[in-house]
Amino acid sequence: MTMSFNGFHRLYYIISIALLLQPPSAIAGDSILSRFQQYLQINTSHPSPNYHQAADFILSQAKSLSLESRTIEFVKNKPLILLKWPGKNPDLPSILLNSHTDVVPVEPHKWSHPPFDATIDPENGNIYARGSQDMKCVGLQYLEAIRKLKDSKFEPLRTIYVSFVPDEEIGGLDGAKRFANSKIFDEMNVGIVLDEGLASPEDKYRLFYAERRAMSLVIKATGAPGHGAKMYDNTAMENLLKSIESVRRFRASQFDLVKAGVKAEGEVISVNMVFLKAGTPSPTGFVMNLQPSEAQAGFDIRVPPIADHDQASLERRIAEEWAPASRNMTFEIRQFKQKDSGKPILTAYDSSNPWWTLIEEAIVKAKGKIGKPEIFPASTDARYFRMKGVHAIGFSPMANTPILLHDHNEFLNKEEYLKGIEVYESILKAFASFVEAKNGEDSLGDEL
Known part of the structure; x- marks a missing residue:
């Protein structure tokens, strides 16, 4: 497309006026x-x-x-x-x-x-x-x-x-x-x-005047390996699934408080599973006829900095319900410490x-x-x-x-x-x- 000098000048003038307006x-x-x-x-x-x-x-x-x-x-x-x-x-x-x-x-x-x-x-x-x-x-x-x-x-x-x-x-x-x-x-x-x-x-x-404390929880279950067709008691996968179900029930109880409008999201303990690790790898995926001897699950946990949620109580729940030693389970907790005193940090x-x-x-x-x-x-x-x-x-x-x-x-x-x-x-x-x-x-x- 070609345009004469006068045509271009008119177009420039129109655009300039439009901008000024x-x-x-x-x-x-x-x-x-x-x-x-x-x-x-x-x-x-x-x-x-x-x-x-x-x-x-x-x-x-x-x-x-x-x-x-x-x-x-x-x-x-x-x-x-x-x-x-x-x-x-x-x-x-x-x-x-x-x-x-x-x-x-x-x-x-x-x-x-x-x-x-x-x-x-x-x-x-x-x-x-x-x-x-x-x-x-x-x-x-x-x-x-x-x-x-x-x-x-x-x-x-x-x-x-x-x-x-x-x-x-x-x-x-x-x-x-x-x-x-x-x-x-x-x-x-x-x-x-x-x-x-x-x-x-x-x-x-x-x-926002405060925030929940972050915790990472890894639960590990162990058990004897066995053929994929045999029914065993206390296999690693069975024990881990019991733990996951226990965690799920607790999560649901906390989430129900939020859904009902009783508490805000920041006022409850949140628990979300973020990884699941188990199985014996094979060139095409996993060995399907072998029950693994170990299984792990990782959870992101957030704890409100208020007195109603006692840290010791949560850790006791983990040890007794979510990862009891009686089911051949161990756990590791990593958490962000806000203060050596353990006191919550709030802005008035x-x-x-x-x-x-x-x-x-x-x-x-x-x-x-x-x-x-x-x-x-x-x-x-x-x-x-x-x-x-x-x-x-x-x-x-x-x-x-x-x-x-x-x-x-x-x-x-x-x-x-x-x-x-x-x-x-x-x-x-x-x-x-x-x-x-x-x-x-x-x-x-x-x-x-």
Whole structure:
């Protein structure tokens, strides 16, 4: 196709006028979504996350926002990016906005859109990508909220830090744990940490004040091997199946409480079988006429940090019901110890914690609704900061959104993403302006 100079000039003029006629908010929204897409398109999935490309992108955003930046490698090739917006009163405890750059693996053939294309569906506005909910959305929303505050000439009273850490999806040992236990973190004088939460299928945002302790349980059964056609007592497989059934009944009793609305998911003990290992391998699969002498099953267990669920009681149940020695069974428990004292680590969610009051008020101010405080059903990096005695709140502003973290076709609607930025803007303004009065009463700066 050919076009004359005058024809091209007219087309350019028409396009220019069309762009000028767009409302400023539409143009700004497109830029915000474009930046989100760029971050999502960086493949930081395990086992080989492209941390350095993600770090370069974050540093470029920090430069555009005139934020101080620092790259820290507690472990080689696992960069942690720390950004800083200095406050007018650096003596006040600071605010830390934490997020992780890594995401879980994907099975691309099970996605309706390529998981690292960050496709925006034109019909419904959903942004499909691994990390759209967990949790690249939150990291970029922090920065976009800061961008809005800077554009409005807001000056924080407290210093605001933004951290982008590696390795959360594989335990956070080389990321948040090392960071929280470093001299760097101690010198930051952090008073409150915001970290990830969960999407809400309802119109209310979810706030998390604690999380369940993670346990790994491996049950092993042994028995005499024998011909596949013979009926034996106490074979390895028979004994293991009895244990699995006992675990299944316990799981059902806990799940029934959730289904009935008696307890939230984070308030019960969850037990899920994650592997089953047995049989004698053969070139074509398994030997079918041989009963194995050993069989194993592995379980992911999550225990709420509340007094009703006694750790000793659970371990007694495992020893007496799930893996009794009388059935030639042994077991191994691996668990994450939150504190040597064994005491649960909770962030107060009542009036004794002004940060909790502030975040609730800020969400409402941004026209958001809030559900009741919850225990996070899985594990996040927030636990490492709570172990340091710092308040940590789990929050991801995703209402009216199905919970799809680690799932196929993970998505976040673009309107929810943009709304979340407004919510964070309100929260940061409240947090960064907060001054605790000498008489113990809380007060806010004139900025509010």
